[in-house]
Amino acid sequence: MNVFKLEEYLARYEFSAKYLLCCSDAESFAMSEIIAMADAQERDLWNHLRLGYTEAPGLPVLRETVAQELYNEFNAENILMFAGAEEGIFCALNAIIEEGDHVIVLTPCYQSLLEIPKSKGVNITAIQLKEENAWRIDLHATYDAIKPNTKCIIINFPHNPTGQVIEEEELKRLIDICQAKGIWLFSDEVYRLLGAPNNPLASPAACIYDKALSLGVMSKAFGMAGLRIGWIASQDKAILKKIEQMKHYTSICNSAPAEILSLISLKSKKTILERNNRIVADNLKLLDQFFLEYSNLFEWVRPQGGCIGFVKYKSKDSIESFCERLVNKQNVLLMPASIYDYQSNHFRIGFGRKNMLECLDQLKEFLHHENI
Numbered sequence: 001m002n003v004f005k006l007e008e009y010l011a012r013y014e015f016s017a018k019y020l021l022c023c024s025d026a027e028s029f030a031m032s033e034i035i036a037m038a039d040a041q042e043r044d045l046w047n048h049l050r051l052g053y054t055e056a057p058g059l060p061v062l063r064e065t066v067a068q069e070l071y072n073e074f075n076a077e078n079i080l081m082f083a084g085a086e087e088g089i090f091c092a093l094n095a096i097i098e099e100g101d102h103v104i105v106l107t108p109c110y111q112s113l114l115e116i117p118k119s120k121g122v123n124i125t126a127i128q129l130k131e132e133n134a135w136r137i138d139l140h141a142t143y144d145a146i147k148p149n150t151k152c153i154i155i156n157f158p159h160n161p162t163g164q165v166i167e168e169e170e171l172k173r174l175i176d177i178c179q180a181k182g183i184w185l186f187s188d189e190v191y192r193l194l195g196a197p198n199n200p201l202a203s204p205a206a207c208i209y210d211k212a213l214s215l216g217v218m219s220k221a222f223g224m225a226g227l228r229i230g231w232i233a234s235q236d237k238a239i240l241k242k243i244e245q246m247k248h249y250t251s252i253c254n255s256a257p258a259e260i261l262s263l264i265s266l267k268s269k270k271t272i273l274e275r276n277n278r279i280v281a282d283n284l285k286l287l288d289q290f291f292l293e294y295s296n297l298f299e300w301v302r303p304q305g306g307c308i309g310f311v312k313y314k315s316k317d318s319i320e321s322f323c324e325r326l327v328n329k330q331n332v333l334l335m336p337a338s339i340y341d342y343q344s345n346h347f348r349i350g351f352g353r354k355n356m357l358e359c360l361d362q363l364k365e366f367l368h369h370e371n372i
């Protein structure tokens with residue numbers, strides 16, 4: 001398998017650079033803040049928790065809560081828990097994709113969405129999202145890419161790295177295409193519930209298509225990546241069973257404390273999401289101002305979902321060199337497009353954290369010193 005460029009890049013800088021300006025998760029919470037949100041029953045679960053193995057599909061009450069809070073009319077049977085979203089991608093795509101299949105993936109993308117199918121040696125069509133199309137899904141290109149052996153279409157909206165969303169109408173048209181051909185839709189929705197979409201967010205794909213798998217996680221909108229709790233939601237219990245059998249070869253089961261902390265957080269979803277979405281909205285205002293001030297240097301399609309966007313650096317200077325100088329001289333971390341194997345002068349910026357103003361001040365100081 002190829003090296004996971006994004007994870008390698010973050011491993012190199014994430015815990016040494018002072019100003020992280022490309023993070024894909026919202027501001028985190030302290031353990032004590034989460035415990036303080038627990039009701040009497042949850043506090044009891046926490047206090048009496050025993051640290052043995054847990055149930056392979058996930059704690060039943062947690063699965064039920066994920067279903068009720070996030071997927072209309074689903075119950076615990078429709079939810080399979082994982083160690084983060086990453087394990088969900090690994091297990092699900094390994095369970096679905098077989099030798100001889102054809103798979104369609106939208107790029108640029110979070111590398112494992114492309115890399116896992118590649119590792120299966122199957123035929124892949126990568127459809128590039130285009131900036132001139134505001135990074136929206138091209139349904140014609142997707143339809144035209146379908147072959148008789150197309151097994152699965154892999155999408156990710158709100159999108160990493162552009163923050164573009166899929167509208168309900170677009171999703172329904174895509175599902176019509178999948179349904180007509182019996183194709184699985186793997187829908188990475190880890191950035192749901194965060195951001196400022198122009199229209200209400202599209203439904204989770206799994207709620208409106210019986211061959212869809214919706215991927216969710218505590219890492220992004222809830223800002224709790226350290227819990228390593230993610231899940232796949234689906235109407236199809238047989239495929240969830242097959243995916244669970246893959247999990248027996250990876251983590252086996254979830255971390256017991258992380259399950260309880262996720263349960264408490266999901267029950268306090270309103271408070272947590274309101275705080276994080278307020279941070280995102282405030283940061284977007286700061287960025288609007290920043291891009292106005294530096295319109296000669298930068299431009300972007302304003303993201304609608306999640307807390308990352310893909311910015312074009314309009315200079316002749318290479319973005320790779322720019323990012324390297326920025327982190328070495330000013331301790332500010334951005335992420336160049338090459339990390340996504342995308343040949344352009346774009347970079348990923350993150351705006352889910354409280355210290356945005358400080359980070360932007362550092363970036364401005366760097367621009368000032370470099371006289372660009």
Ligand SMILES: Cc1ncc(COP(=O)(O)O)c(C=O)c1O
Binds near residue numbers: 084087190219225230
């Ligand atoms: C689109 C997408 N899917 C999946 C993941 C993996 O999420 P987690 O870190 O919670 O496993 C990420 C993380 O950045 C992501 O951006």
